[in-house]
Amino acid sequence: DAGVIQSPRHEVTEMGQEVTLRCKPISGHDYLFWYRQTMMRGLELLIYFNNNVPIDDSGMPEDRFSAKMPNASFSTLKIQPSEPRDSAVYFCASSRQGGEPQHFGDGTRLSIL
Amino acid sequence: AQSVTQPDIHITVSEGASLELRCNYSYGATPYLFWYVQSPGQGLQLLLKYFSGDTLVQGIKGFEAEFKRSQSSFNLRKPSVHWSDAAEYFCAVVPPMVTGGGNKLTFGTGTQLKVEL
Numbered sequence: 673d674a675g676v677i678q679s680p681r682h683e684v685t686e687m688g689q690e691v692t693l694r695c696k697p698i699s700g701h702d703y704l705f706w707y708r709q710t711m712m713r714g715l716e717l718l719i720y721f722n723n724n725v726p727i728d729d730s731g732m733p734e735d736r737f738s739a740k741m742p743n744a745s746f747s748t749l750k751i752q753p754s755e756p757r758d759s760a761v762y763f764c765a766s767s768r769q770g771g772e773p774q775h776f777g778d779g780t781r782l783s784i785l
Numbered sequence: 786a787q788s789v790t791q792p793d794i795h796i797t798v799s800e801g802a803s804l805e806l807r808c809n810y811s812y813g814a815t816p817y818l819f820w821y822v823q824s825p826g827q828g829l830q831l832l833l834k835y836f837s838g839d840t841l842v843q844g845i846k847g848f849e850a851e852f853k854r855s856q857s858s859f860n861l862r863k864p865s866v867h868w869s870d871a872a873e874y875f876c877a878v879v880p881p882m883v884t885g886g887g888n889k890l891t892f893g894t895g896t897q898l899k900v901e902l
Binding site: 705714717720728763771773774776778779 | 819834836889
């Protein structure tokens with residue numbers, strides 16, 4: 673089975689530009705998570721969905737960040753406008769029902785110049 | 786505050802030596818417990834998990850972890866380390882009685898393992 677698929681793997685853009693990160697979860701997984709990893713703050717949960725519905729977005733840094741899950745096989749994390757401090761590795765993960773281990777994608781390394 | 790702690794930021798061991806990575810949690814009840822490994826440029830891979838039952842858990846790549854309720858610990862061990870084990874290791878928990886469903890993971894800060902040949 674294919675794992676969690678994220679695209680792009682790398683993104684370099686100038687500040688002020690819109691950035692869209694994409695994620696395809698594992699088929700049959702009901703939960704989808706977006707994380708951000710930085711040296712300073714480690715791994716942070718940004719938002720998670722259950723059955724395509726956002727459950728907890730308390731980790732989303734500010735209004736410039738938004739996430740959607742239009743269907744069970746696709747999610748996006750959007751940053752608009754982007755800032756240099758948004759530079760990080762963004763991970764998507766998915767899992768089955770509550771408590772089951774999360775499976776991570778390989779991440780998107782985002783650099784905002 | 787409820788949290789998960791990995792007290793060692795960096796650990797260096799010689800190839801073939803044994804390894805123990807520490808993880809402590811502070812919750813009123815036993816959370817779900819996980820160890821993940823992250824190789825450079827990669828996502829996180831699950832090594833093992835503990836939900837309940839036998840306190841010694843076997844994982845992939847020859848790793849095991851022991852849950853000790855009295856110490857609120859879930860330390861990761863490997864009898865003989867290979868150079869390919871060099872990576873960052875994260876302990877993670879799903880807090881008990883999480884409201885609203887789901888499995889919101891809280892990660893430790895990670896332990897970077899270096900293996901000397």
